[in-house]
Amino acid sequence: MKNTPSDLRILSVDIGGSSVKATILDSKGNLTMDYQKVATPKPANPDNIVKAIKTLVKDYPEYDRISVGFPGYVRNGIVKTAPNLGTDFWADVNFANQLKKALSKETKVVNDADMQGLGVVNGKGLEMVITLGTGFGTALLMDGHLLPHLEVSHHPVSKGRDYDQYIGDKALDEIGEKKWNRRIKKVFKILKTVFNYDYLYIGGGNSDLLDFKLDDNMKIVTNADGIKGGAKLWQEDQHPVTHTAMATPTK
Template sequence: MSNISPQLKVLSIDIGGSHIKATVLDKDGALLVDYNKVETPQPATPENVVNAIKKLAKPFEGFNRISVGFPGYVRDSIVKTAPNLANAAWANFNLGKKLEEELGCPAAVVNDADMQGLGVVAGKGLELVITLGTGFGTALLLDGKLLPHLEVGQSPVTKTKTYDKFIGEKAFEHEGKKKWNTRMKRVLKNLKTLFNYDYLYIGGGNARELDFELDKNIKLVTNKDGIKGGARLWAPQQAIKPKKQLSTIKK
């Protein structure tokens, strides 16, 4: 993968708890077509999700690689856990191989926060990416290179709640915005102590619900920035160049 053809075209897919989104990217992560999305099927079994991806991909032409961001623990494109989908059905499902068979080109699958991280980081120092959506996703990168994935969302933050349950979508709906923001202050304090990061990037649909002032080394990023990480799964890590500015979500 060190020599990337200028003709590289990547079908980049983001699988979420509520929607599956897709676009086609060039080798630099620029969008070649508009986004398309469908609702995540229920139940979100491997068969149903793969069928939804095939439906999404049908209008797109000319892609020769596939990148997928998946909401769970993934190793070598094989899904190990899927806590916000039909979890048991996904255990040890080789999503990469299945998509290669169905769509006819090489596929790489990583955790969705990892793919978003590749799309948004500046590529300098220790950078942490979190996603606030159906669940709580995390990715950690050092000088633009992904470090081993940690399922922080499944670890406890209280005696009875994981991060997923503490600040996920259901918690936001049940507790309301004010209490959720109080919880987020606690979570950000925990992350600062735990990782001692240089920069923190916050994405996901609920990032825009944050209503307090953030530290100077924390930035809000868009899902569009994140899906661009799909191109970097097929490009050299050194392709990440320091950025002067990042897209932000206006509150």
């Protein structure tokens, strides 16, 4: 007998520049186990990432579906860019298909900030999610529905530098936390002006380094919150955008 949506157990995977994290969720997005992680392999090519995921989940309980948040532009489960893993490795790789072959489960792959967005928003108005980590991730949702992904991180922001170059990990290491925070303040002003969001959620490891008071409609969220978005990808009432990345196992 097939599982109904309320019975589904979803393996939710978050691929980052420094680590690959995974947990198993119920259909409502509740964690059924603590999420665990392994270091992102080097080189971070598709084969090595698949091996890392298989190693990470080999002793996990049973699951029915797989949701993956990937750090790059993804369309219909096919990776187009992966600036922090190596676009040369990933361009036009059908990662949803690769992973479903490796683990024999239906798989959906979306941008990591998009998946985090599904996990943290309250579903009211225009909500924006950003991640401050190896690079700069963004997602936009309207009334809880995921909007088409925009690679805001690659838009020039200062002296020909894009957001990844301006406020990513490398910039933080080069300029230090004090100057990095000044840059973040500038970025927040730009986002507020350009997107006119109702609420802004801030995730990623470097969000812990913010040293200034946030506006009332801004909130820091955790990776654990974001990984819950893996369940939302399988909810029937979600916007069709979230249903474009499924790969079903071959029989």
